[in-house]
Amino acid sequence: MTQSTDINTGTSAATKRGAANWLARWWDPRARSRPAPMTTQGALRALTATAAGRIGITCATAVVAVIAAGALRHASTDTVSITDAFLPPSWAHPFGTDDFGRDELARVSVAGRTSLSAAVLVMAIATAAALVLGTSAGLIGGVLDAAMMRVADVLLAIPNLVLAMAVIGALGPGFDHLVIALSVGYVASFTRMTRAFALSARHRADLAAARLAGLGWWRSVLGHVARPVAGQLTIISTLSFGDVVISIAALSFLGLGVRPPTPEWGAMLSDSRGNVAVAPWLLLAPGLAIVLTAIAVNLIADALREGDPG
Amino acid sequence: MVARFVLRRAGQAALTLLLASVVVWILDAFAPGDPAQRVLSSEGVRAPSVAQLKGVALQLGLDQPLWARYLSWLGHAVRGDLGTSYISGLPVRAELASRLEATALLAGSALVLVVLIAVVLGLAAAAAAGRWPDIVIRVLTVICAATPAFVVGLLILRVIVVKFGLGVVLASGDVQDVFLPALCVAIGSMAVPTRVLRAAVISAVGESYSLLARARGARRLWVLVWHGLPNAAVPFVQALALSAAWMIGGTVVVETVFTWPGVGDYLVTSVQQRDLPVVQAATLLATAGYVFSGLVADLLTGLIDPRTRSRS
Numbered sequence: 153m154t155q156s157t158d159i160n161t162g163t164s165a166a167t168k169r170g171a172a173n174w175l176a177r178w179w180d181p182r183a184r185s186r187p188a189p190m191t192t193q194g195a196l197r198a199l200t201a202t203a204a205g206r207i208g209i210t211c212a213t214a215v216v217a218v219i220a221a222g223a224l225r226h227a228s229t230d231t232v233s234i235t236d237a238f239l240p241p242s243w244a245h246p247f248g249t250d251d252f253g254r255d256e257l258a259r260v261s262v263a264g265r266t267s268l269s270a271a272v273l274v275m276a277i278a279t280a281a282a283l284v285l286g287t288s289a290g291l292i293g294g295v296l297d298a299a300m301m302r303v304a305d306v307l308l309a310i311p312n313l314v315l316a317m318a319v320i321g322a323l324g325p326g327f328d329h330l331v332i333a334l335s336v337g338y339v340a341s342f343t344r345m346t347r348a349f350a351l352s353a354r355h356r357a358d359l360a361a362a363r364l365a366g367l368g369w370w371r372s373v374l375g376h377v378a379r380p381v382a383g384q385l386t387i388i389s390t391l392s393f394g395d396v397v398i399s400i401a402a403l404s405f406l407g408l409g410v411r412p413p414t415p416e417w418g419a420m421l422s423d424s425r426g427n428v429a430v431a432p433w434l435l436l437a438p439g440l441a442i443v444l445t446a447i448a449v450n451l452i453a454d455a456l457r458e459g460d461p462g
Numbered sequence: 463m464v465a466r467f468v469l470r471r472a473g474q475a476a477l478t479l480l481l482a483s484v485v486v487w488i489l490d491a492f493a494p495g496d497p498a499q500r501v502l503s504s505e506g507v508r509a510p511s512v513a514q515l516k517g518v519a520l521q522l523g524l525d526q527p528l529w530a531r532y533l534s535w536l537g538h539a540v541r542g543d544l545g546t547s548y549i550s551g552l553p554v555r556a557e558l559a560s561r562l563e564a565t566a567l568l569a570g571s572a573l574v575l576v577v578l579i580a581v582v583l584g585l586a587a588a589a590a591a592g593r594w595p596d597i598v599i600r601v602l603t604v605i606c607a608a609t610p611a612f613v614v615g616l617l618i619l620r621v622i623v624v625k626f627g628l629g630v631v632l633a634s635g636d637v638q639d640v641f642l643p644a645l646c647v648a649i650g651s652m653a654v655p656t657r658v659l660r661a662a663v664i665s666a667v668g669e670s671y672s673l674l675a676r677a678r679g680a681r682r683l684w685v686l687v688w689h690g691l692p693n694a695a696v697p698f699v700q701a702l703a704l705s706a707a708w709m710i711g712g713t714v715v716v717e718t719v720f721t722w723p724g725v726g727d728y729l730v731t732s733v734q735q736r737d738l739p740v741v742q743a744a745t746l747l748a749t750a751g752y753v754f755s756g757l758v759a760d761l762l763t764g765l766i767d768p769r770t771r772s773r774s
Binding site: 302305306307309310311312313314315317318319320321322323324325394398399401402405406407408418421424425428429432435439442443444445446447450451 | 478479481482484485486489490492493494604605607608609610611612613616617619620624706707708710711714715718729730732733734736737738741742744745748749752753756
């Protein structure tokens with residue numbers, strides 16, 4: 153037996169969950185017509201069915217291809233060779249070379265991994281924190297709820313990029329501090345949304361039915377509040393992902409994000425400023441990378457949201 | 463009735479600003495490192511003695527409990543004393559005041575441009591809903607939403623300023639130089655207002671009063687402008703208020719690109735130097751700008767649509 157079995161009744165947890173769903177449908181006729189949560193297949197269909205989704209996937213593929221191509225190259229991002237400085241794009245260096253003779257394609261690729269991993273970390277932290285905070289605020293209510301919502305309101309009253317700058321001003325620049333600084337604002341906005349979902353879930357019949365069917369408090373909350381909320385949050389976080397990528401690039405461009413030796417798209421753009429008259433390709437490669445990534449993420453998020461049945 | 467609505471909404475804004483000042487102050491109070499040491503190093507003391515550190519700590523009131531330190535800071539801030547910069551040793555208020563005008567000019571011009579662009583593009587897209595101009599405008603908004611202000615700024619500097627010799631690389635902060643930086647901010651912030659206006663105009667044109675106007679023989683364009691625009695005003699104003707956060711962020715970045723002598727440029731330099739009194743003051747100023755734009759948007763909404771006055 154792989155499934156956990158209740159000692160008292162001998163029924164497995166899966167049977168109980170099935171019973172809870174059946175009870176919920178019997179109790180609340182609206183639940184019968186409630187659309188099923190989005191599946192992986194449904195998401196794929198939503199992406200390939202619309203023009204926006206298809207263009208988004210194309211842009212995403214282009215960015216991934218550039219990152220992969222750069223990763224497969226033998227050129228090191230740190231090899232400095234002054235004789236190769238400012239070479240225009242060629243077969244040997246498809247995106248040209250920079251002021252130190254470093255291969256621009258390899259640098260754009262490493263920079264992309266930095267930018268994207270920072271953005272994914274911000275979203276992961278914000279989603280996880282919001283899931284815990286928002287669900288507890290919505291379900292526990294009372295003073296805790298009121299206090300948390302006031303804090304969230306105040307954080308949302310500070311423009312996100314400025315809030316991130318204030319946090320970096322206190323902590324100092326660097327990859328970790330950049331991720332923390334950007335997470336703060338998104339935790340606040342995601343927590344508000346999670347709380348709204350949790351509040352509506354609190355009075356739903358399937359939660360009551362799960363409790364009636366004998367499921368423990370933790371299990372019913374996890375299965376009937378946290379799980380559906382997590383699905384919604386994933387879609388919302390993809391909607392914000394493009395803004396996060398742009399904010400990371402902006403902060404690094406201003407010298408407040410990732411520190412110089414580590415390549416990052418915004419930091420590379422900032423470096424290229426002095427050399428733009430000699431080597432305009434140094435502006436184009438990282439600039440296009442940021443724009444293509446943001447277009448890809450925004451279009452994919454749009455397509456997912458339109459295809460979401462809930 | 464109206465006065466009560468205005469007062470209540472203004473009170474909410476003031477309370478939000480007060481609580482935001484707590485958040486901003488806490489960031490400084492819990493920043494790693496010793497404030498006394500920071501002050502001393504700004505005065506040129508490299509290796510301070512314990513007695514010197516204690517003296518400055520007493521002078522700064524670091525021996526007081528947190529709440530007392532916050533209240534004294536707030537008391538000074540309300541009276542216009544925003545502290546002195548760790549780096550320059552000059553009062554923060556004078557520096558901010560001298561830069562505020564340039565920032566207000568840039569942000570105001572950007573807002574005017576956003577409204578102009580969004581109204582023209584939004585109306586055009588709604589008029590041609592589903593046909594090619596609509597699709598072109600949608601593609602344009604997608605690209606603009608994805609292009610950060612500093613990329614647009616660098617492109618403008620490269621193409622328009624350096625190649626064609628129009629505009630200046632080092633901006634003076636005056637009216638004649640404001641167009642290009644304001645355009646950069648506007649391009650990054652126009653996507654959401656444009657789409658909201660398009661959707662609102664389309665839904666208003668589908669209402670029965672628009673159908674009646676058409677049945678009475680009104681021209682399509684007249685219905686679009688006369689019935690569509692006023693009914694789109696409320697969602698449009700709210701979309702502008704939401705975009706204000708993005709516009710403030712864009713202003714900060716664009717000021718650095720164009721070396722525009724404003725508050726954003728000052729904020730970025732002081733964050734780089736970890737000049738915390740300046741960071742606090744500039745952050746509060748940006749927050750005040752955002753809260754104020756929300757307040758103005760709500761008052762405008764109440765003015766346009768009296769039904770919304772009783773709510774919120």
